[in-house]
Each structure stands twice: as C-alpha cells, then as structure tokens.
Amino acid sequence: MPITFLFLLHHIAGSVQIESLRYFAGAAGVALLCRLLGPSIAHRRIQPRRASRADRLRELRQSLWAMGVFAIVDLLTVVLIALGAIAFNRGAPALGTIAWQTLALVVMHDAYFYWMHRALHHRALFRRFHAVHHLSRTPTSWAAYSFATGEAVFEAAIVPAMVAAISTIAPAEPWAVFIFLGHQIARNAFGHAGFELAWPGFTRSRWTGWLTTTVHHDLHHSEGRSNFGLYFTWWDRWLGTEHPRYHERFEAIVARAPESSVRDVPVHGAVGP
Numbered sequence: 069m070p071i072t073f074l075f076l077l078h079h080i081a082g083s084v085q086i087e088s089l090r091y092f093a094g095a096a097g098v099a100l101l102c103r104l105l106g107p108s109i110a111h112r113r114i115q116p117r118r119a120s121r122a123d124r125l126r127e128l129r130q131s132l133w134a135m136g137v138f139a140i141v142d143l144l145t146v147v148l149i150a151l152g153a154i155a156f157n158r159g160a161p162a163l164g165t166i167a168w169q170t171l172a173l174v175v176m177h178d179a180y181f182y183w184m185h186r187a188l189h190h191r192a193l194f195r196r197f198h199a200v201h202h203l204s205r206t207p208t209s210w211a212a213y214s215f216a217t218g219e220a221v222f223e224a225a226i227v228p229a230m231v232a233a234i235s236t237i238a239p240a241e242p243w244a245v246f247i248f249l250g251h252q253i254a255r256n257a258f259g260h261a262g263f264e265l266a267w268p269g270f271t272r273s274r275w276t277g278w279l280t281t282t283v284h285h286d287l288h289h290s291e292g293r294s295n296f297g298l299y300f301t302w303w304d305r306w307l308g309t310e311h312p313r314y315h316e317r318f319e320a321i322v323a324r325a326p327e328s329s330v331r332d333v334p335v336h337g338a339v340g341p
C-alpha cells in the first residue's frame with residue numbers, strides 16, 4: 069500500500085485512540101482501585117505529602133501531549149513495515165510464539181529503559197528531557213505518560229525497534245505486542261500509584277525480589293538518585309544504583325498496622341539529576 073498523507077493521518081489518529089484507551093484503562097483503573105480500596109490501604113500510602121488536584125491535572129495534560137508524540141513516532145512502524153523490516157504474523161496465533169515474544173519484549177524494554185533513564189539523569193540531558201516527569205514529587209497513576217516531548221520520543225521509538233528485532237527471527241505476533249503494551253501500562257500505572265500493595269518480605273524474596281514495587285519507583289520520584297529500573301530490579305542491583313535503604317523503606321511501609329499514620333515516614337530530600 070502506498071504511504072500517502074491521508075494514510076499517515078489515519079494512522080496517527082488510530083494510534084492516539086489506542087494509546088489513550090490504554091492510558092485511561094491503566095491510569096484511571098489504578099486511581100479508581102486505590103479510591104475503592106480507600107481506608108483499607110490508607111496505611112500503605114508511601115509519602116506523607118498528598119498529590120493535589122493541580123498535580124493530577126498536570127500529569128494528565130502532559131500525558132495527553134506525550135500520546136500525540138507517541139502517535140507520530142509510531143509512524144516508524146509504518147515505515148519499517150513498508151521497508152520489510154517489520155513483519156506481522158497474519159495467520160493463526162501460536163501460543164508458544166506469543167509467550168517467547170512477550171517475554172523478549174518485556175526483557176528488552178526493561179534493559180533499554182534502565183540505560184535510557186540513566187542517560188536522561190545526566191546533567192546535560194536532565195532539564196531538557198526528563199525534568200518534566202520529575203515535576204511529580206508525589207506521583208499518581210496519571211503520571212504514567214507524563215513526559216516532555218524529547219523523552220516521549222525516546223520512550224516510543226523503542227517499540228518499533230524491538231518489533232523489528234523480533235521480526236529478524238520470526239514474524240511478530242500482534243498478540244505479543246498487545247500483551248506487552250498492556251503489561252507496560254499496568255506496571256507503569258501501579259509504579260506511580262503512591263500506595264504499596266505488595267506484602268512484607270516481597271523485596272527480599274528470591275521469588276519476588278526481582279520485581280520492582282511501587283516503593284521502588286516512588287523513591288526514584290522523591291529522591292531521584294537511585295532506582296532507575298522499570299519492571300525488574302536486576303539492573304539497579306548489577307550497577308549498584310538501588311536505593312541503599314530500599315528494603316528498609318519498603319518494610320517500614322508494609323509493616324504498618326491498618327490504623328497507623330503515614331507520618332511515620334520521613335519527608336524526602338531534593339530531586340535532581
């Protein structure tokens with residue numbers, strides 16, 4: 069099919085629609101869950117400070133902007149398909165293929181995110197690309213896509229690149245991409261939720277300790293100098309960038325009795341690159 073202006077416009081409109089559906093399902097879904105759980109998770113609030121309505125609106129506005137950028141960057145997918153670098157399986161979906169491709173996408177995305185994120189914290193890049201995301205000192209699930217234009221480009225460009233990498237081995241399964249993106253927004257929205265829902269011992273267990281928690285990313289927002297990882301704790305542990313008191317902070321929050329106050333948690337220091 070020839071790539072025409074109208075075709076590209078149609079593609080952009082479709083991308084915005086799908087991205088916003090995914091964003092609202094994740095961000096609003098997690099916000100609604102926290103509200104519904106209400107008093108039963110009040111003692112699991114991570115920070116003493118509460119995000120204001122203005123904070124949430126800023127996160128929402130910035131996320132809407134970023135989704136417009138995602139849609140334009142996603143034109144790369146159209147170009148790579150036209151060049152033959154991306155091929156999707158048009159036949160019946162194969163479960164095994166969906167499983168390995170989903171896993172590969174998650175692991176590749178986690179590695180890419182860690183290094184991209186660390187680069188964005190370099191003082192030469194922080195203000196221009198990443199400071200907008202860190203305006204959320206007390207993040208909420210609405211911050212999931214709260215990115216400046218430049219960061220939104222870096223965040224989105226990896227998806228067609230990964231699908232192209234998969235296509236060198238086998239035609240990409242649309243279901244694998246769909247599940248990967250669903251997992252991405254769910255983990256992203258929970259990572260910014262402001263409440264810790266995991267259980268005591270989670271961060272130290274050999275079965276669960278390799279998964280990031282909400283406290284993990286919340287500490288990144290409140291202090292900014294550690295915990296750069298996305299889905300897994302591997303990279304931060306390998307590279308020595310895990311918050312030195314991560315386990316301690318986590319346990320202090322999850323050990324609170326339901327009636328205890330969030331004021332037990334210290335107020336965090338300044339954020340910077």
Ligand SMILES: [Zn+2]
Nearest residue numbers: 185189198288
């Ligand atoms: Zn950051």
Ligand SMILES: [Zn+2]
Nearest residue numbers: 201260285289
């Ligand atoms: Zn964040």
